[in-house]
Amino acid sequence: MNLPNGVTGFYSSIDNKPNEIDENHFKSICFDLIRRNQGKILKIDEANLTSNFSKVKVNVFNREIYVLLNAYYPFLALASTVEFQHINFIDDPVLSKGFMPFYKVLSKEELNEPLDIRNSKGKVSLENKNNLNSSELEQIFYWKPNTVGEVMFNFWD
Secondary structure (H helix, E strand, O other): OOEOOOOOOOOOOHHHOOOOOOHHHHHHHHHHHHHHOOOEEEEEEOOEOOEOEEEEEEEEOOEEEEEEEEOOOOEEEEEEEEEOOEEEEEOOHHHHHHHOOOOEEOOHHHHOOEOOEEEEOOEEEEOOOEOOOHHHHHHHHHHOOOEHHHHHOOOOO
16 A cells, blocks of 8 residues: 555645545535444544544444544545554445445555564665655654554544
């Protein structure tokens, strides 16, 4: 999975600030899809200073699921738990199919891809395919995430 420039929410200058995703459109899609599957919206948390994603907690198919949307790219993930610095990503074929016309639904496998951070002669580098800017790389080396999902859906401030 390629990590695009700005996906973390960090940028080096105002000129390369990433666009933000329309959260109202996201909420509307969630309400419609969850209602069509006889579910309920339990809580909505918008992206803020301490996270780079919107989070909608739903009860559908007799279980609680979190629907996560990156604030800067149309990347959507599903999770069974969302806690500070730990998200348990899951796959749900029905919800994934419903969101696919609007967003790139990332699989558990894509999100759990390990980060390949290397330290060679005092120089740290990220070997995963990426177009991240220098500010994002600094954050990765500071926070030390383990997976691609922890970069794309983060709690960095």
